[in-house]
Amino acid sequence: MTDVLIAGAGISRFGRTEHTTGRAHAVRAVRAALADAGIPWSRVGAAFGGSDAAGQADTLVAELGLTGVPFVTVKNGCATGGSALVSAVNAIRAGMADVVLAVGFDKHPRGAFDPMPADWGLDEAYGRDGLMVTTQFFGMKINRYMHAYGISPRTLALVAEKAYRNGSRNPNAWRRTPVSADEVLASGMVSDPLTRYMFCSPGEGAAAVVLCSPEAARTMTGVPVTLRAAVVRSRRFGSFEVFSPWLAAGELTSVSRDAAAAAFEAAGVGPSDVDVCQLQDTESGAEVMHLAECGFCADGEQEKLIAAGATEIGGTLPVNTDGGCLANGEPIGASGLRQVYEVVQQLRGHAGERQVPGAPRIGFTHVYGAPGVSACTVLSRLSG
Amino acid sequence: MLAGSHCAACAVTVYPAAGQCPRCGQGTSPVTLSAVGTLWTWTVQRYAPKSPPYVPPPGGFRPFAVGYVELPERVRVAAVLDTADPDAIRIDLPVRIEATAGVPRATPIEEG
Numbered sequence: 001m002t003d004v005l006i007a008g009a010g011i012s013r014f015g016r017t018e019h020t021t022g023r024a025h026a027v028r029a030v031r032a033a034l035a036d037a038g039i040p041w042s043r044v045g046a047a048f049g050g051s052d053a054a055g056q057a058d059t060l061v062a063e064l065g066l067t068g069v070p071f072v073t074v075k076n077g078c079a080t081g082g083s084a085l086v087s088a089v090n091a092i093r094a095g096m097a098d099v100v101l102a103v104g105f106d107k108h109p110r111g112a113f114d115p116m117p118a119d120w121g122l123d124e125a126y127g128r129d130g131l132m133v134t135t136q137f138f139g140m141k142i143n144r145y146m147h148a149y150g151i152s153p154r155t156l157a158l159v160a161e162k163a164y165r166n167g168s169r170n171p172n173a174w175r176r177t178p179v180s181a182d183e184v185l186a187s188g189m190v191s192d193p194l195t196r197y198m199f200c201s202p203g204e205g206a207a208a209v210v211l212c213s214p215e216a217a218r219t220m221t222g223v224p225v226t227l228r229a230a231v232v233r234s235r236r237f238g239s240f241e242v243f244s245p246w247l248a249a250g251e252l253t254s255v256s257r258d259a260a261a262a263a264f265e266a267a268g269v270g271p272s273d274v275d276v277c278q279l280q281d282t283e284s285g286a287e288v289m290h291l292a293e294c295g296f297c298a299d300g301e302q303e304k305l306i307a308a309g310a311t312e313i314g315g316t317l318p319v320n321t322d323g324g325c326l327a328n329g330e331p332i333g334a335s336g337l338r339q340v341y342e343v344v345q346q347l348r349g350h351a352g353e354r355q356v357p358g359a360p361r362i363g364f365t366h367v368y369g370a371p372g373v374s375a376c377t378v379l380s381r382l383s384g
Numbered sequence: 385m386l387a388g389s390h391c392a393a394c395a396v397t398v399y400p401a402a403g404q405c406p407r408c409g410q411g412t413s414p415v416t417l418s419a420v421g422t423l424w425t426w427t428v429q430r431y432a433p434k435s436p437p438y439v440p441p442p443g444g445f446r447p448f449a450v451g452y453v454e455l456p457e458r459v460r461v462a463a464v465l466d467t468a469d470p471d472a473i474r475i476d477l478p479v480r481i482e483a484t485a486g487v488p489r490a491t492p493i494e495e496g
């Protein structure tokens with residue numbers, strides 16, 4: 001199969017503002033990605049993108065330029081960026097275009113995400129009685145996991161401490177003030193065992209990448225990175241998802257496990273080959289569980305790995321080097337491509353103060369979200 | 385009594401009862417679930433959920449526990465956990481679960 005390269009990557013400032021719209025974030029990210037690739041918008045032959053709550057991606061042509069480009073809006077929750085990437089890869093392999101844009105953006109106000117029972121096919125009682133609360137799901141999933149595999153609350157706190165430390169090294173992050181593990185533990189219980197500083201916040205931002213064929217890359221100025229795999233999966237029977245009135249007994253299935261395994265198989269590498277990775281960290285427990293679900297360790301090994309600093313920027317498997325969702329916030333449509341942007345910077349050696357030492361060669365990204373979708377990518381530096 | 389449904393082909397039991405099996409899509413038969421099980425996992429809702437949809441009780445919001453109760457029918461049912469002693473909540477705690485006008489509610493079973 002034809003290789004697909006990422007020739008340019010761009011990002012907008014993550015955080016929360018009064019006046020910047022999600023679409024304005026998207027335009028900034030796209031222009032930055034085009035500038036990075038060294039091409040004008042008119043060179044883009046197809047585009048895919050979307051947001052969860054900040055508008056239609058295809059309307060961005062009004063700001064980017066009315067070139068007649070086919071622009072497909074993708075709306076796939078947390079997998080919006082991943083689905084845009086998969087579509088872009090297929091467009092290049094199918095010969096639809098040799099230069100394709102993928103963009104994800106979003107903007108959510110404080111306290112966004114107001115799920116109503118009817119929208120989830122649930123009885124009104126689940127809302128009335130106080131069970132339509134996403135943090136309960138996160139608390140219950142990690143609580144069971146900690147019980148089964150011996151993970152301590154301190155490990156959850158160390159994950160958050162690392163996120164804010166990495167965020168402090170990332171000029172584009174929202175939360176740039178380091179927070180100690182003790183402060184994380186003392187920040188107030190939200191849904192046991194998760195405290196306030198262990199959760200990310202809804203936010204805003206955008207990220208975009210220019211993908212192309214190897215031939216097209218030769219005409220561009222950006223340092224290309226190979227997109228070895230981009231995979232999206234939905235859940236199978238037996239998984240544990242938010243707002244479930246019941247779960248099947250027995251071993252849980254995991255859409256993250258499925259998506260990661262498929263991405264590694266397509267890429268022809270394994271988790272042990274990965275030098276830098278970005279994992280969905282909606283809250284601290286998610287990063288802990290996703291380490292195992294994506295194949296980077298056995299269940300329970302996180303307790304020792306994290307205490308030993310393995311997931312730090314200087315560790316054996318740096319995780320969420322840009323601060324993840326905890327430090328960047330969660331604009332749902334943008335997070336997947338934010339992760340890809342970060343891995344591109346790391347593989348190019350352009351990540352500044354947060355650069356993983358030793359010239360990382362292979363990177364991995366993973367998002368997960370309701371109602372059981374996951375998108376994963378494997379990227380590698382061109383040899384040399 | 386919790387009214388669930390069962391798919392004989394998949395040995396899948398769900399709550400609340402559903403006409404189709406979520407695994408194979410075939411028709412199901414009704415089944416009454418056991419009233420006693422164990423707490424599979426839990427958390428505490430520490431702040432008042434957003435209203436709507438939440439309707440606080442007459443005395444106002446107070447933190448409450450929620451969890452999944454694992455039943456012998458091989459299904460885990462979401463329930464509010466009513467207990468006077470929140471510190472005694474632990475995974476594998478034996479509980480009694482019952483249907484109510486709202487969501488199912490579970491109470492710890494006194495041991496010994």
Ligand SMILES: [Zn+2]
Pocket residue numbers: 391392393394395396405406407408409410
């Ligand atoms: Zn069935």
